[in-house]
Amino acid sequence: MQALHTNFTLEFDPGTYGCIGGAYPDTCSYGSGVTSGSYFTMDTDGDELFSVHERNAISMNEGIYVDGSAQPASGSHSGVPDGSESPSIDNPWSFFANTGMHQSLSPIAIVSNDYSGYMTLDFSGWSVNWNGLPSAITLGGDASQGDTGLAILTCDVDCSDGDRYTLAYAAHVPVNDPSGFGTVYYGLHLEGTVSAVPVPAAVWLFGSGLLGLAGIASRRRK
Numbered sequence: 001m002q003a004l005h006t007n008f009t010l011e012f013d014p015g016t017y018g019c020i021g022g023a024y025p026d027t028c029s030y031g032s033g034v035t036s037g038s039y040f041t042m043d044t045d046g047d048e049l050f051s052v053h054e055r056n057a058i059s060m061n062e063g064i065y066v067d068g069s070a071q072p073a074s075g076s077h078s079g080v081p082d083g084s085e086s087p088s089i090d091n092p093w094s095f096f097a098n099t100g101m102h103q104s105l106s107p108i109a110i111v112s113n114d115y116s117g118y119m120t121l122d123f124s125g126w127s128v129n130w131n132g133l134p135s136a137i138t139l140g141g142d143a144s145q146g147d148t149g150l151a152i153l154t155c156d157v158d159c160s161d162g163d164r165y166t167l168a169y170a171a172h173v174p175v176n177d178p179s180g181f182g183t184v185y186y187g188l189h190l191e192g193t194v195s196a197v198p199v200p201a202a203v204w205l206f207g208s209g210l211l212g213l214a215g216i217a218s219r220r221r222k
Helices: 200-221
Strands: 008-012 016-019 032-036 039-042 055-057 064-066 093-095 098-104 110-113 118-122 126-130 150-155 164-172 185-195
Touching: 008 164, 032 055, 055 093
Parallel strands: none
Antiparallel strands: 008 064, 008 185, 016 032, 039 055, 039 185, 093 098, 098 126, 110 118, 118 150, 150 164, 164 185
16 A cells, blocks of 8 residues: 555544443443544543543544645534534534534645654644534634644554544634633544545546646647
């Protein structure tokens, strides 16, 4: 397999709930939480730590396009998901009994790559569309709160097609955010598979390149 350097998709496994202690779901002696797969988390108790209880499972819709296009979502609302949403990266989820979806309002680009399975990705456009708020909860990194805006992608081997990966990202909700979660610490954990399927921007460029070559060939025949 050939290592990928641009234009790939991060497909991620759904998060699953289980017991922190005991047998899920009836005799969880220490409570339950997301024990495997992908999730986001909010430090709602303010201790600057992400406990298992604070994890919220997510599942993939399109996955994350790397060096591709922006991935906006729309249609969040109060109450639980009802099928009216327009998701992009992940499927709609419920948080504090209201529906939300992750999105990226700018392309996620590779910032650094050691070509041996370690990359940093630009998450400056990362945000959440939640509870029908008129503006997204921006999670692209607040430098005043110590955020970098960079996600860490670690692959098992070299990030080639089919390679397994984990992604870790953390940021703070901006101060005075209208969601009411201002300054709350947010974390994202994804685990899944690297896919060489071209992302939309790459597909468009590939298609336009083929059209250009066809035009050149046509002119030469004439």
